[in-house]
Amino acid sequence: MRAVKGRAYPRIVGAQREPSWVFFEVVLPLFTVAAYAYVYQFMDAKDELIGYVVLGGAMTAFWLNVLWAMAAQFYWEKEIGNLQLYLIAPISRMSILAGMALGGMFATTVNATSTLVIGALIFNIAFHIVDPLMLVAIFVATMVALYGMGMMFASLYMLFGREAHHLSNLLTDPVYLTSGFFFPVKYLGAFVAAGASLIPITLGLDALRQLFFTGGAEDAFLPLGTELLILVGLCAVFLVLAHYSLRYMEYLGKATGRLTLRWQ
């Protein structure tokens, strides 16, 4: 637990000490949100769609955080020389990742909430929370599954060089589309939506829309209960996969000498 606390600390403190992060995580998503919202307004689409866009814009902060500050983190840590210090410490590697995840979740929740509130004010969005308990359950399950996936990716990225940067770039935009960040995923068809559901934010967003907006259920891909069950299943799958993949990658890194920088 001390290791979790120790590694969460830089994330929480760092978010307060680096104001530029707020710009990237709060202000930038608002531009995308505004673009979609104006298109929907121009088309005279139903109000919920603009609400979906604002919610999707807020959730992009989590996706970007998982991709760039979880999955790719061990690559950056290797570059600055921290990875070897984590590896020689007598702790579980999962505790380091859990610390990064908790710290990241906390800092990103603040930013995502800001995006949600600002977006709601600008576009006059009305939220009608149907079931607060379910909302909390879905949000927590989505976060655990999403950051669990980030942990699994982190182990894969551990041995990467510059290709880590490319892979994160490659995953950023396609997921915006397939996970339905700015429109209900069910309109992509059951096959694509089912495939995209492997990324926890797909079902998380779909469920949150049902919980935040009165007309959300009409656009839902799956019923709330089913989505919660799948998300809980994804939590377990990703955490277990992360544990084993981290162990295997560490072994592979020790065998090939790729855990530390070449010059060290």
Added chain:
Amino acid sequence: MPSNEKSARMDKTPAVMTEALTRVFEPKKKKEGSTVRALNSVDLRIEQGELFGILGPNGAGKTTLLKILSTLLLPTSGKAYVAGFDVENRFTEVRQRINMVSGGEISGYGLLTVKENLWMFSQFYGIKSKVALQRIDDMLKDFGLGDKKDAKVRTLSTGQRQKMNVIRGFITDPDIIFLDEPTLGLDVNASRVIRDFILGWLKEHPTKTVVLTTHYMVEADELCDRIAIIDNGRILACDSPERLKKMVRMNTTLSMDVSRLKDTSVFGRFPGVENFTFTEDGEKGLTRLRFVMRDESGVSDIISAVLGQGSRIESLQKTEPTLEDVFIKMVGKGLD
């Protein structure tokens, strides 16, 4: 492990032991180069309480050895034990007893303060925050960084940062600490503070062990109880600095500063010359010649050869063997 069991183990077992330790690096693709044998059947035994130096040129295998001992790299063959535990299979036990500091390291996070960074690393070793913060305060004072504890790490100078790194290594109170060129690139004062701290720490904790790699002969000579000279992955000699120097005591070391020479290739061939190195001092227009000689029979030939090239002898000195002489004798070249 109960503390009495731990202390019993620490009493009897060597801090580090390797048996025919070998590490081979294969290129990822054949065209990217050939196989590198970074360590070649290394046998080493380091006792508890020793300050043990590993001296070698770049690429000799020093860092590879430390990486294996600190559980970051697997051996290709052979065995390595730290505090009696196999680094391959019992790495958790090894990690509970070690720490490592590398020269030029830029670890930690620039956004955090010095105190926060050190606290963070202490948490990975399960040290209670209250204890950790007290140790941090004490050690920052020891290193003359007391006024920097609330400074962000990114604002520190190279020397201050390296002092912080050294504190990070010692704050966890390891039984064995691996220091990989800890004073690399530091000024005289910063190096002195770090060396003094290491010596003081060992004096205070006589059962603790320091394994140090260094490029600096003086540092090795001044600090180490024993030194292993390593080159091309092999241990060429391993003994105390005094005994190592005795190995070349039969030889005379002759140092000459002469005005710039045209041809230095002849000097290695004179009778009695066992080893010959030279450096150019462009600023002063001098060539510095250094001969390790079995006997003095060739001295007159050397002087004649210098004068024969129209060069002038600026200084001539016969010196007692130093660790550098030992190194040159073993490795065949100096440390650049």
